[in-house]
Amino acid sequence: MTDAFAFNLLAFGRLLRRAGLPVGTGESLAAAEALSLVEIGDREQVREALRAVMVRRREHFEIFDHAFALFWRDPEAGRHAAAMGLLEGRPPTEERAPPASRRVAEALKQPRPPPEQPPEPPPERQDVTFSVSERERLQTMDFESMDAAQIAEAKREIRRLVLPLDARPTRRFRPDPAGPRTDLRATIRASLRDGGEILGLARRRRVTRPPPLVALCDISGSMARYAQVLLHFLHAVTNDRDRVHSFLFGTRLTNVTRQLRYRDAEVAFEMVSHIVPDWSGGTRIGESLELFNRLWARRVLGQGAVVLLITDGLDREGAKGLADATDRLRRSCRRLIWLNPLLRWSGFQPKSQGIRAMLPHVDEFRPVHNLASLRTLVEALSTEAPRRRLGREAA
Incomplete structure (x- = not known):
């Protein structure tokens, strides 16, 4: 391996680190050793070898693939991405590009400057005029449109959330x-x-x-971005109080309660990634809820449990068995709250079969797409739930 190639490999590791991947010196050394065992001229072998030793979590595969395609084709491509978009007539909006490619482009456009050791300056007055405005803007920003730095700040804000459930006799x-x-x-x-x-x-x-809290979180492809952030919320809640049970579902149901009890968030999510095989895959909401009702409802839904159902309601099986499974889940708990990121749109209409099947059987229907919606949820959970009416009424 030539010195120039080794230098580029280190620069590629720094790019992944700026894009949010936990890549350090150990991963860079492992990458150099892995490349000595494959054919350097075969681009596919190089990509697979680097991904095998530099990526540990399934949700980082997409970011790595975008970074590899951009960096090893043209290390300067990120600096010209905005200008090329304007030449093609595309407005420079954040929602146009997928989140993974947007994070990689930002990492390419803003290389980290070399560390310097300037002399210690005299104390100066800091201008914090816009700090409050930026924090308020972060509260209302959609998780889908956040870059890597904003996602990291949102995760820190989530760790500071306190979830006081109303105590029950x-x-x-x-x-x-x-x-x-x-x-x-x-x-x-x-x-x-x-x-x-x-x-x-x-x-x-x-x-x-306080009653038990049970969270059922959708991790399908349409919910992957939100699920990554909401897992931090579930981790914070699990470590803040007892009797919290968390389940993830896509095409199958997985209990991750024990994994989220680790205090270290990175260790907890590493354990979750090892036992969840269907991240960013399809969605079988009805089948997953039916399995939960059959295997777990009697174990975790006692003593007036509160259930958070986090999903967009888009089921690959349509509405097959979804109404009955949701109705049984509602009858097994004291309060069933459906958190749907699609409610961020002001003109939302329940047009899909899955949403129409589930909606009559939930107690509350709330958005969950930014920090403000999470704070509203915390406030709602700290108050007494409204009394239910008999029958199957719409929420």
Whole structure:
């Protein structure tokens, strides 16, 4: 391997790191060793070898492929991407390009400058005039249109969210001198120590605790971008409170509760990536909900559980079995909240068969596409749920 090729390989690793992939010195050394075992002149072998040692998570494959195609074809292509788009008559909007290619283009256009060691400057007053505005803009920005830096900032904001669920009364009681109920059994036991004479009344109070929270998150191709961000929300909630159960579904259902309990987010998501085989694939919502109802509902939906159903409702099987599965799920929990990113559109209409089949059987129908919608969800979960009406009414 020539010195120029080794230099380009290190530059390619820095490009992947700027695009958001966890690529360090170890991955770069492994890439150099992998290239010594393949034919350098075969582009496909080089791409597969580099991807095998530099990418660890399935959701990073698309970003790597875009970066490889752009960098090894023309390292200067990113600097001219905007000008070429204008020459072709395309407006420079963020929504036109896929998220992976947009992140790679941003990483190419903004190379990291070499580190410098300037002399320590005198203390200066910092201008933070626009810091609040940028933070407010981030609150209302769609996850789909965020770049790598904005996604990282959104994840930090999500970790600071607190989810206080309204406490519900249980069947258990605890001793309380100021409790509203008289504990006859404890009173008689205490009187035995005084020869059977009752000198005071023992009192008790009913124990209250937040209900279990169950999240069913769609990880199909149409939901992949949102699922990546919402997994950080589920990880933060899982590590903030007890009795949180998380399930991912695409073409099959996977319980990731144990994996999300790891405090380190990177370790947790690495464990999730190993057990979820259908990320960014198709969607079988009805089949996944039916499997959850059959295998997990009795285990996790007790004591007034709250269920978050996170999906866009676009099922590859149409509405087959979807209405019955959603209705049974609703009857098994105290509150079923459907979070749908399609509600970000002001003119949203439930036209697909899956959405029309599910909508009459949920308690609440909410958007989940930015930080503001997540904060609204947290506020809604901290208040008491409205009383249900009998029958199958539309939400």
